[in-house]
Amino acid sequence: MTETDATTAGTDWQAWQHSWDRQQEWYMPDREQRFTIMLDMVEALAGDAPRVLDLACGTGTITARLLDRLPGATSTGVDLDPALLAIAEGTFAGDDRVTFVTADLKDPDWPAKLPYDSYDAVLTATALHWFHSDPLAALYGRIAGLVRDGGVFMNADHMIDDTTPRINAAERALRHLRMDQAKSDGAVDWAEWWQLAAQDPVLAEPTARRFEIYGEHADGDMPAPAWHARALLDAGFTEARPVWCSPSDTLLLALK
Template identity: 55%
Template structure:
């Protein structure tokens, strides 16, 4: 499997393009990152060892290392194209590693330990496990099981944070109005030339330096430019569910530390 595209790929340009595409969906994306990293610093200091879970292009790792130059990060994901961008961006930076793993496989923590050359046990090797806009593709029970695995990777006093879509279904009229307003914003931005999810993947596949790894990605998940939905769109858990589940699986405290009308950042403290 391809792990790196040819060196002529413009890694930073693609990182910036990814950020703009994500901001088309999440105009407050940088604010959630800011709160996530400030809270990480408050609870575990400025030299944390971080697991960037479902890391994609390494957006969290990028911001973490700029804010905390003495941090170390391990990114895990299964998307070969996004991992290629992450590896290209951080090539030569010994503070960051990236590992290909499928979080739906039961043995992924053990496989991560093998990749890192260490045994990951109940002592918890990470000061923080951070993830954003990634776990919404998991249904409720697999996500509950994943949270239990994550609890075993966070040291005593360490943190887990998940920033993602966490709707409140108790306010249908509010939700409908916000949805309509947001759709108008997105359509306006498309008219101004913004790329949506499918458009971004189409552009990536047209870059000669990345076309091959894009095809590898499409073979695994389908081509987002052709498939309307390649994520779970049926089971979204509320912020209250996330906090309660984190407490159930072994976190001493858990609560929402940031929220927008549709998304939230939930923190669990071991």
């Protein structure tokens, strides 16, 4: 074992998972609710031992909850972020139910890197707002080609209905007031979390590469749920609608 391997083996990956969850919950206090409904619908439509594609998997948040809920499931996690993938790979090391693939979802050939041609469920959360609308519609087409007939795709993300500006403004003001209070109580935000990762001896190098790839943050679109539903139907799904929502976010399910 090399010195790097020894350092990696000694890293507390669960602590990094916990800190990532807390950081994300600062933005989305109802984050776990969407995961519960997501897995309810996986179980209802794909059974208790589904083959799942965890799309833009990050640290493996969905995969962790999937395997806790449905131990007979298998998961392929796909992401491009080297730091978050390092945490995911460290967390699930030795679990033969989980495979990780490094791929750029903006590359039209990324499905060729996957170990399987089809999946019972493709799941993603708080990731695809990095895409503008036209590339996202094209991505939905590629996802439709990976979901078996009768399988499901679910996307939980920021989906803003711009026909209700006063509702949106009131929700945003209250949410930010609560976030400011949590921040004063010690909550760590996105930028601070990445500063901590950059100081970690194992994550410093992949974190630097991550910012070379992505920059600081997303520059994509956040269309309304109705746009997502139409795009998924156009992509080849037979049914599509929200199955959970908050004032700012939606879990949209599409059935093949």
